[in-house]
Amino acid sequence: MKRLAxxxxxxxxxxxxxGCAGWQSALDPKGPAASELAWLIWFFTGLCAVVWVLVMxxxxxxxxxxxxxxxxxxxxxxxxxxxxxxxxxxAVGLTAVILVGLTLLSFFxxxxxxxxxxxxxxxxxxxGHQWWWEVRYEDATPSRILTTANEIHIPAGEPVRLLxxxxxxIHSFWVPSLSGKLDxxxxxxxxxxxxxxxxxxxxxxxxxxxxxxxxxMGTFIIAEPRAKFDAWWxxxxxxxxxxxxxxxxxxxxxxxxxxxxMCHKIGGTPAGGTVAPDLTHIASRQTLAxxxxxxxxxxLAAWIADPQGVKPGAHMPVVDLSGxxxxxxxxxxxxxx
Amino acid sequence: xxxxxxxxxxxxxxxREASARGDIAPERDGPRDTGMDDASLHRWLARTWxxxxxxxxxxxxxxxxVIARRYLITAFLFLCLGGLNAVAMRIQLSGPQRGLIGPDLxxxxxxxxxxxxxxxxxxxxxxxxxxxxxxxxVGTRNIAFPRLNAFGYWVYVSxxxxxxxxxxxxxxxxxxxxxxVPLSGPEFGPGKRADVWAQMITYTEVxxxxxxxxxxxxxxxxxxxxxxxxxIPLYVWxxxxxxxxxxxxxxxxxxTSTFLILDRLxxxxxxxPAEGGDALLFQHLFWFFGHPEVxxxxxxxxxMVSSIIPAFARRPAFGHLGLVLSLIAVGFLSFGLWxxxxxxxxxxxxxxxxxTASSMLIAIPNGVQIFCWLATLWDGRxxxxxxxxxxxxxxxxxxxxxxxxxxxxxxxxxxQVHDTYFVVAHFHYVLIGGSVFPLLGAAYFWxxxxxxxxxxxxxxxxxxxxxxxxxxxxxxxxxIVGLWGMPRRVYTYPAELGWENINLFISxxxxxxxxxxxxxxxxxxxxxxxxxxxxDNPWDAGTLEWATSSPPPSYNFARIPVVTNVEPxxxxxxxxxxxxxxxxxxxxxxxxTVAEAHPDIREKSATPSIWPLLAAIAVGATFLxxxxxxxxxxxxxxxxxxxxxxxxxxxxxxxxxx
Numbered sequence: 002m003k004r005l006a007x008x009x010x011x012x013x014x015x016x017x018x019x020g021c022a023g024w025q026s027a028l029d030p031k032g033p034a035a036s037e038l039a040w041l042i043w044f045f046t047g048l049c050a051v052v053w054v055l056v057m058x059x060x061x062x063x064x065x066x067x068x069x070x071x072x073x074x075x076x077x078x079x080x081x082x083x084x085x086x087x088x089x090x091x092a093v094g095l096t097a098v099i100l101v102g103l104t105l106l107s108f109f110x111x112x113x114x115x116x117x118x119x120x121x122x123x124x125x126x127x128x129g130h131q132w133w134w135e136v137r138y139e140d141a142t143p144s145r146i147l148t149t150a151n152e153i154h155i156p157a158g159e160p161v162r163l164l165x166x167x168x169x170x171i172h173s174f175w176v177p178s179l180s181g182k183l184d185x186x187x188x189x190x191x192x193x194x195x196x197x198x199x200x201x202x203x204x205x206x207x208x209x210x211x212x213x214x215x216x217x218m219g220t221f222i223i224a225e226p227r228a229k230f231d232a233w234w235x236x237x238x239x240x241x242x243x244x245x246x247x248x249x250x251x252x253x254x255x256x257x258x259x260x261x262x263m264c265h266k267i268g269g270t271p272a273g274g275t276v277a278p279d280l281t282h283i284a285s286r287q288t289l290a291x292x293x294x295x296x297x298x299x300x301l302a303a304w305i306a307d308p309q310g311v312k313p314g315a316h317m318p319v320v321d322l323s324g325x326x327x328x329x330x331x332x333x334x335x336x337x338x
Numbered sequence: 339x340x341x342x343x344x345x346x347x348x349x350x351x352x353x354r355e356a357s358a359r360g361d362i363a364p365e366r367d368g369p370r371d372t373g374m375d376d377a378s379l380h381r382w383l384a385r386t387w388x389x390x391x392x393x394x395x396x397x398x399x400x401x402x403x404v405i406a407r408r409y410l411i412t413a414f415l416f417l418c419l420g421g422l423n424a425v426a427m428r429i430q431l432s433g434p435q436r437g438l439i440g441p442d443l444x445x446x447x448x449x450x451x452x453x454x455x456x457x458x459x460x461x462x463x464x465x466x467x468x469x470x471x472x473x474x475x476v477g478t479r480n481i482a483f484p485r486l487n488a489f490g491y492w493v494y495v496s497x498x499x500x501x502x503x504x505x506x507x508x509x510x511x512x513x514x515x516x517x518x519v520p521l522s523g524p525e526f527g528p529g530k531r532a533d534v535w536a537q538m539i540t541y542t543e544v545x546x547x548x549x550x551x552x553x554x555x556x557x558x559x560x561x562x563x564x565x566x567x568x569x570i571p572l573y574v575w576x577x578x579x580x581x582x583x584x585x586x587x588x589x590x591x592x593x594t595s596t597f598l599i600l601d602r603l604x605x606x607x608x609x610x611p612a613e614g615g616d617a618l619l620f621q622h623l624f625w626f627f628g629h630p631e632v633x634x635x636x637x638x639x640x641x642m643v644s645s646i647i648p649a650f651a652r653r654p655a656f657g658h659l660g661l662v663l664s665l666i667a668v669g670f671l672s673f674g675l676w677x678x679x680x681x682x683x684x685x686x687x688x689x690x691x692x693x694t695a696s697s698m699l700i701a702i703p704n705g706v707q708i709f710c711w712l713a714t715l716w717d718g719r720x721x722x723x724x725x726x727x728x729x730x731x732x733x734x735x736x737x738x739x740x741x742x743x744x745x746x747x748x749x750x751x752x753x754q755v756h757d758t759y760f761v762v763a764h765f766h767y768v769l770i771g772g773s774v775f776p777l778l779g780a781a782y783f784w785x786x787x788x789x790x791x792x793x794x795x796x797x798x799x800x801x802x803x804x805x806x807x808x809x810x811x812x813x814x815x816x817x818i819v820g821l822w823g824m825p826r827r828v829y830t831y832p833a834e835l836g837w838e839n840i841n842l843f844i845s846x847x848x849x850x851x852x853x854x855x856x857x858x859x860x861x862x863x864x865x866x867x868x869x870x871x872x873x874d875n876p877w878d879a880g881t882l883e884w885a886t887s888s889p890p891p892s893y894n895f896a897r898i899p900v901v902t903n904v905e906p907x908x909x910x911x912x913x914x915x916x917x918x919x920x921x922x923x924x925x926x927x928x929x930x931t932v933a934e935a936h937p938d939i940r941e942k943s944a945t946p947s948i949w950p951l952l953a954a955i956a957v958g959a960t961f962l963x964x965x966x967x968x969x970x971x972x973x974x975x976x977x978x979x980x981x982x983x984x985x986x987x988x989x990x991x992x993x994x995x996x
Contacts, residue, residue: 025823025835027754038754042821045751049741056708056737060730063651063715064722074652074880074908078717085656085713089706096705100698100744107748108691114750115687131526165684170521171617173682173757177823181753184683186618187520188611191684204835208757208825209682210514212521213441216828292832313440 025177025204032179032196034114041110045103052099114181118194121162125153129165129172129185129207131316132214133278133291138234139164147237148266150278151291154233157200157224165191170212176205176222184209197224206292213314219292240269241281241337252333260320261330267337277317284337290315302331368921371897379896382922387479387893390946398946400484401892402473405491407788409466412491413459416498418855420454423447425852428812432845434833444829445512446531450505452515453535456631457542458498460773464638465549467780468577470788472553474883474890475571477562477899479927480943482555483548485950485985490548492954497541500962504534511535514827516628517598519609519620524602533602533965536595541961543588546634550584553577560927561935562882563917564901569935571881571904572655575662576641579669583630583637586673591627594620603968618683625676633672635769637665639776640707643729646776646783647714649879650726654905657710664703664710671700681752690749697747704740708733723877724798728779731806735771739764742817757827760820766813778805778858785862786876790888791869797861805854811847815840880905885914898928901935949985956981 030036128135138147155161165174167185174193175182183193197203207218225233244250256262257271264277272280283289287296290312294300303310306327308317322330371379389399399405427447430439439447473481481487504510511531513522522532557578561570570578598620600606607613609620648655655661677685677693711733720726742764746752755761778801785793819840824831831837875884884907886895897916903909917937920926925943930936960974 027821027823035754038750041748041751042745042754045745045748049744053737053741056712056733059712060715060733063718063720066719068718074648074654075903075905077653081717082656085716089657089660089709089713092709093702093706097702100701103744103748104695104698107694107750110748110750111687111691170526171518175757175823175825177754181750182682182756183753186683188617189684204823206823206825210518210521210757210827212526213445215825216441216830219832314442 027177034180118160121160126164129167132218156227156230160196163193173209175208217293249332252329368923372918383893402481406470413463416458423451428845428848446510460635478560489950490545494545496958501538536599539595550581553581565935572644573641580637587630594623625679629676630672639773642776642780650721656713664706667703725779725783727802732775739767758820759816763816786872793865808851880908953981
């Protein structure tokens, strides 16, 4: 049994170390909030492990003993019970001290976290939908307000304020390597400040069960140097690229004739639907359907041809398209960089 | 009420009463047990207390032991079903992007798993154990309100059938066991699935309220003479505190589910933010019940631990008073922590920190219990048998669950692990470690009392090690994968996140854990059919349930024992003193005073009746109908009224006419 246990432990440790390098891990912090939290997690874990070992040691004591001290269960040794009482009282006292310490630690960690975003200059409104994220960059100049989906570009090294809400059910925004999670609740607005120390792509996903496709509601925070971020914003403000090839032109016209236009917006065209992700620059994004598929011509075609096969229960309906029509629409969308 | 012949003894210490067997008032209204020889006493009592023969008779039974056995078997079947749900989920999650189970079925599976384990297994089985043991431990002949108790069982069965028939029809709830709005509301939860959740809650809550009321009254008013508050066994204390928690917590969830069904069926907008309602209100109401719920499941298990440890450590529990006060403290504190389930909803930070402090605080009484149990064991090498092994398993796992609970109590830390597999790991360590391991120990411990036969010790040890290894292999890695970012309630996950190996390992552990229950089931059946006869008190334990035969007769005790110690069988090695004066031709109980347990009056206990079953059918049909139309309440009122009138129809006893 011991052998089995040690093999299991070794396997677990190996798995553990392998996974620390994940890009969606609370143990792999890439920002000040997550770093503070990772430290807190390790501290609590260490202390709890010590307590557990002590309790197990106390449990092992009687197993080491040889025999009983008394034959009749009601004949008790008063002095031994007094000794036990002292031990128990000490243990309870220590428990209380540890708990008060942890409460204070947790309280001050919370203050540290609250201070991270106090000087955030950039505000992004994130609205949860079944099963994608609407991302709106706020700006004092109305023409600079930008709406996109699922991928959130931020300037690295700067705190960013996220305003979280939902129009349907409750979702929870969680990018573990940057910060703890916070819910998106219809009728309420929550504020989450995040900061990425370095440029990089940090994955997150919805953490509050939100229906059929809760599992496929991913998001990405893409932290870039300030200049690159500003350039990205300016690019995204441009209307959609006009199609160049004949196939793409046909695709653009088809898009407007088919039900696609009822839900999706493409800037610079009559397509103005707002219940589904904005597609103005869809091809500039790394994934499709909120992290479900990587962006490619094949995946675009697969998603349009069979959304219910890719993401069962998703609100994207099956649109009846011939093979040529599908290719045309894909060619059009693929060029929307 | 019968005149209280025993009241003349009120001023005497209980010990005297026993010796005063002969001088109780003369027979007036029927034969009494006073001075009767054992053989004719047995004949009289067996005829008076028996469950009537035939199917109708069986369905009419009000014997607490019969009802409890049914409860235990039914709850065990639901455990198996819930376990199969879990195995199905683990097969789906054993690899990334597996297509075995789609989201629609998966979401029903995890909802049914949670609902079944919480409402159809855990709460009923701890209450059922109480229904069986509490009347025996306090030395009385039946539970208080035996018909209400029977009614509770039938309502529970109909609620369970309702949920599982819905699942068979693929219309089971798919919104999680806490069914947050708006996902479960009228707009985003079409069909009848969320209605099934809401009404299933109502069934099971009605039944557990019935059991709680019966338990409270049994403990407070039916204790054997001499069992003053300081001599009540710890298990009985645990059930008493639990029952009070049930009485105060369950109404909150009934309000929640009723509001939900009103929103869905009648068009109220209680939870609709667009109409001035509030989605978060649901969570507050639900968790005001939901957190005490954990303690409803855990506290009876602590009572089991407090029964098993003294029996094998060969001494009374160390710190009896401390253990009782801890139980009561946990009962109270359990109502002050609900917000720690809602830290991620963006509550004001200072308010949330208050709940960090209160959640930490509950660790203190729980710590007191752990330390007292450990101190009880320190007198020397305990007798190591399967029940005690499971108690060791309880320490091993529950302490981990308690400590991760301390981690979750911290607001900032919780924001990283909330709604991830870390939390899944935590609550399985608390619920399985804290409740199922003691329950398994209790099964081995009290099985001989219930069946008269022992379970196999050899198989028991295999079962223990398989369960311990399987459980930890399945659930410990979940802490890690949760920290790696895996949220709970996902039917699949992408390959690129590196979660596949650990998930495969978890699934293998889950299968192992499931197999341990197969072995357990085999041991139960084998023990019931072929086990060695147990005798009255196979463990030489000290509480009253071991004073009667195994299995106990329908009347529990031929003569009501008089209690002189918290472990009466250890204090009175030769023979227990007994009280007498009860009629043998009618179902009479001793009603005693709340604090001192002086015998006060004689009271009749209800006779078998088919009406509780009929009333439960009427209530069940009304609840079922009410998921389709609110008029069900109006139409259902008539049959319910008829069955209740039948139930309470006066029998013409002198008592009724007084």
